[in-house]
Amino acid sequence: MNFEFSDDQKQLRDQARRFLSEKCPPKAVRAVLEGKAPYDKELWKGLAEMGFLGVAIPEEFGGTGAGHLELCVIAEEMGRAVAPVPFSSTVYLAAEALLLAGSDAQKQKWLPKIASGEAIGTLALFEGPGNPAPQGVKLTAANGVLNGVKTPVADGAIADFAVVVARHGASGRETDIGLYLVDLKAGGVEARALTSIDPSRNQAELTFKDCKAEPLGAASEGWSLLSQVLDRAAVLTAFEQVGGADRALEMGRDYALDRIAFGRPIGSFQAVKHILADMYVAATLARSNCYYGAWALSTNAGELGEAAATARISATQAFQHCAKQNIQVHGGMGFTWEFDCHLYYRRSNALALSLGSLSYWEDTLIERMRKKNAA
Amino acid sequence: MNFDDTPQEAAFRAEARAWIAANAPKQYEDELAKSSLGRLVLSGANVLEVAKAWQKKKADAGWACLHWPKEYGGRGSSPIERVIWQQEEGAYGKLGRMFIIGHGMCGPTMMAYAGEAQKREHLPPLASGEKVWCQLFSEPAGGSDVAGLRTRAERDGDDWIVNGQKIWTSGAHYSDYGILITRTDPTVPKHKGLTMFFLDMKSPGVEIKPIRQANGQSEFNEVYFTDVRIPDSQRLGEVGDGWNVSLTTLMNERMSIGASVATGFPELFDYCSSLVVDGRPAIEDRAVRAKLANWAVKASGLKYTAFRSISALSRGERPGPENSIGKLVAGAMIQEVATYALDLQGAAGVVSDPADAEVEGKFQAMLLRSPATRVEGGTDEILRNIIAERVLGLPGDIRVDKDVPFNQIPTRGRA
Numbered sequence: 001m002n003f004e005f006s007d008d009q010k011q012l013r014d015q016a017r018r019f020l021s022e023k024c025p026p027k028a029v030r031a032v033l034e035g036k037a038p039y040d041k042e043l044w045k046g047l048a049e050m051g052f053l054g055v056a057i058p059e060e061f062g063g064t065g066a067g068h069l070e071l072c073v074i075a076e077e078m079g080r081a082v083a084p085v086p087f088s089s090t091v092y093l094a095a096e097a098l099l100l101a102g103s104d105a106q107k108q109k110w111l112p113k114i115a116s117g118e119a120i121g122t123l124a125l126f127e128g129p130g131n132p133a134p135q136g137v138k139l140t141a142a143n144g145v146l147n148g149v150k151t152p153v154a155d156g157a158i159a160d161f162a163v164v165v166a167r168h169g170a171s172g173r174e175t176d177i178g179l180y181l182v183d184l185k186a187g188g189v190e191a192r193a194l195t196s197i198d199p200s201r202n203q204a205e206l207t208f209k210d211c212k213a214e215p216l217g218a219a220s221e222g223w224s225l226l227s228q229v230l231d232r233a234a235v236l237t238a239f240e241q242v243g244g245a246d247r248a249l250e251m252g253r254d255y256a257l258d259r260i261a262f263g264r265p266i267g268s269f270q271a272v273k274h275i276l277a278d279m280y281v282a283a284t285l286a287r288s289n290c291y292y293g294a295w296a297l298s299t300n301a302g303e304l305g306e307a308a309a310t311a312r313i314s315a316t317q318a319f320q321h322c323a324k325q326n327i328q329v330h331g332g333m334g335f336t337w338e339f340d341c342h343l344y345y346r347r348s349n350a351l352a353l354s355l356g357s358l359s360y361w362e363d364t365l366i367e368r369m370r371k372k373n374a375a
Numbered sequence: 376m377n378f379d380d381t382p383q384e385a386a387f388r389a390e391a392r393a394w395i396a397a398n399a400p401k402q403y404e405d406e407l408a409k410s411s412l413g414r415l416v417l418s419g420a421n422v423l424e425v426a427k428a429w430q431k432k433k434a435d436a437g438w439a440c441l442h443w444p445k446e447y448g449g450r451g452s453s454p455i456e457r458v459i460w461q462q463e464e465g466a467y468g469k470l471g472r473m474f475i476i477g478h479g480m481c482g483p484t485m486m487a488y489a490g491e492a493q494k495r496e497h498l499p500p501l502a503s504g505e506k507v508w509c510q511l512f513s514e515p516a517g518g519s520d521v522a523g524l525r526t527r528a529e530r531d532g533d534d535w536i537v538n539g540q541k542i543w544t545s546g547a548h549y550s551d552y553g554i555l556i557t558r559t560d561p562t563v564p565k566h567k568g569l570t571m572f573f574l575d576m577k578s579p580g581v582e583i584k585p586i587r588q589a590n591g592q593s594e595f596n597e598v599y600f601t602d603v604r605i606p607d608s609q610r611l612g613e614v615g616d617g618w619n620v621s622l623t624t625l626m627n628e629r630m631s632i633g634a635s636v637a638t639g640f641p642e643l644f645d646y647c648s649s650l651v652v653d654g655r656p657a658i659e660d661r662a663v664r665a666k667l668a669n670w671a672v673k674a675s676g677l678k679y680t681a682f683r684s685i686s687a688l689s690r691g692e693r694p695g696p697e698n699s700i701g702k703l704v705a706g707a708m709i710q711e712v713a714t715y716a717l718d719l720q721g722a723a724g725v726v727s728d729p730a731d732a733e734v735e736g737k738f739q740a741m742l743l744r745s746p747a748t749r750v751e752g753g754t755d756e757i758l759r760n761i762i763a764e765r766v767l768g769l770p771g772d773i774r775v776d777k778d779v780p781f782n783q784i785p786t787r788g789r790a
Contacts, residue, residue: 256769265769268769270772291682292675313669314673
């Protein structure tokens, strides 16, 4: 057994960390947060040049073909840096959907552009409040066009193309749902930017009016494909969340070492130590669950469904816990705009909702464990 | 990143599996598999005798204390082989519970500090379970603050004479030997005046009184010492160096990873799958699922944290204090799990007699035993301090007694 990343993968992590600490300091995150740009274009270009956007895209489609373990490593660093770029939408969702269901022509059209940073992609799934469910999909697909509204769509206002979840039948079964590929720059879609709890990432409402679309994968298999895409994205997002959780823990620890009150560093008080110890526990459990997810993702194991839900729940809890308690350790300073604590607090809560919320994944995990046990 | 055995590991696993299949006491497999915290009953048999017989059988075939050197009764195995053995031993591993302290703490301390002849004499019967060892550390005045212990050892020629009292000594009532930490100099600060020994528990002047626990059982004891003579040859480490010797013991406790900590989750998951509430299995209820999922990811997180430690071990790295999270997480969790299992039973949850209670009173026994898991072997609070100070590097608490001679430290909070 070897339950650890390889030396090469660790080297890649160091490389990504160095790159991001230089190109993505908190100042860069704040520029997007404060509305100076919808995302950091320079950083996006840099990520493409480093080969990070195409790390899990095969060479024949313009990527480096390194693999999903390498992508996990980079995802963690993106989370640490709370990077203000459409990485998760483009790489975990759009690219994974194309790799899973795309025709050769569809892959040839979009994957090289993703790897080179020329195209931003996203997944348009949600239609207002609610978690992923076939009956929640009202947007229709008929005669090659889509009609309906998707909201919120992460990076919807800056994306070049979208994988859209749409209804093509009315039998009441999962097979009514299909995936469709839409060139968002070709007309028929109107994007309205939405203000969100985490303005360092773009959110939008997309209105489709007789918008041209082509099927992605078999029309009757849309829901099953979506579920596979969400599982893969859940593992990758969990790495982002663990990266964020670790950074929030470090910030809290550093502050507790520096801040003096009652004549001693606040980190010497047990009340503060125990907060930080519990943050460490949450982050460690989540990291271990993420490694399990990474193994399942990279080997396409039968356990991917269970591993992905486990990693997702654990990492969501850990990031939310660490980001919240980091503010508590900082006291009043943690609630200032000036300190970076809120960048992590905002991102942790936005990521917690991005692929279906905690209650959705809890339900999914237990259903999967039950089926496995019954089998 | 993979879970695959190397060819050597696979061969070792096959050998272990075949031996266990041919030799394990299969008549107890069901009861062992079903036993959980607070209850280990083998019908018609004495658990201690069954455990000793299994341990002896393993030792005779070279499967006891796998990571110990052969000359001391072990097998000279790698850490990873030890983990493979534990995986294969499965439920039978629960029989090893009464040897954990001897094998995990006393043995390694003897290996580090005893003389060669003593090691050859004492370690093989310890490995084979013929002799059981206990650890005499905690005292009424020194629980979390172990270095506050007051049991005195005074030099008398070639012997030491020991007077005092230990408490919470697991298994003292069936132990043959013990390692004992004493105060040999009360005029120096508390960590500096300690000395470690090992002794025969049948020595004159040793009196063992079982403690009746809050759950009605008796796993722990009080041990009284009245003019007990211990030869100086049974001293472990230098006079006054007992604190450092005890750290070796505790460090070795952390090495004994892989032994999975009980969380209660598998039992609860099974129970929720079979329990019918409002006409359908409890596990179909979303509120139940949310609770189960939270515990599922903790149990899974602990499992894979242990796997990461095993990977580190097999690369030749020493696992550090980060292993403290195992007991911290599992201890609190098993208490919550037991409480919730009773909640699901409604008023019937109050019934604990195995003959009348749900799933033979498993969760009631767990509930009543669980407060101890958050205290024994380091309280939740001490474990959080360890994580904060040794993993995260936060400053130690201010210790007002650190440089004060031991006999000048106040002994009561209120006059």
